[in-house]
Amino acid sequence: EDQVTQSPEALRLQEGESSSLNCSYTVSGLRGLFWYRQDPGKGPEFLFTLYSAGEEKEKERLKATLTKKESFLHITAPKPEDSATYLCAVQAPLTGGGNKLTFGTGTQLKVEL
């Protein structure tokens, strides 16, 4: 069974204080690891997809990296508007065709002035 574990559950940072969020996973046949941002009462917003170990992607203050067992979402010099829950998900093939996403429980990030 595919499993995704995110840590920490919650993180409080001061504005400008860089940090990293962790996503550990076990999956059969990884087809992609996804990072999403979710604001309260909203659906997830796509951030990145990583496909193979060693891959990195950046977007503004966010940088995602991938190894064979985990992914990190690095936040550089965060701002209050980066406060949100960050979700990690792995995509794996289904028997009989298609893919399935398995989500972690997320890291709730709060950035304070």
Added chain:
Amino acid sequence: GAVVSQHPSRVICKSGTSVKIECRSLDFQATTMFWYRQFPKQSLMLMATSNEGSKATYEQGVEKDKFLINHASLTLSTLTVTSAHPEDSSFYICSARDPRGGWNEKLFFGSGTQLSVL
């Protein structure tokens, strides 16, 4: 980017009534849509996969007679919670697969529906 619209965003209903939630892909044709359920501080749990023109595939433990899914067109899927009870109160989120991405496709999510059953 691709946009998925979900409606309503919030619904409050009495126990025993049925509630319909709509999910539309606005700028692409979605052959596959997914319905998730999310409890506070918990992960998104896949409920069912909706394929246009065919029956939905439900995850283990999800009652297909309670959560009716219809995907009658390439841009619309609906989830009907029949005879809702307080334990059905949750945040329901739909997503649609943009087929233009190939098998490494991205999923785009609706804004969610908060269902409260009194």
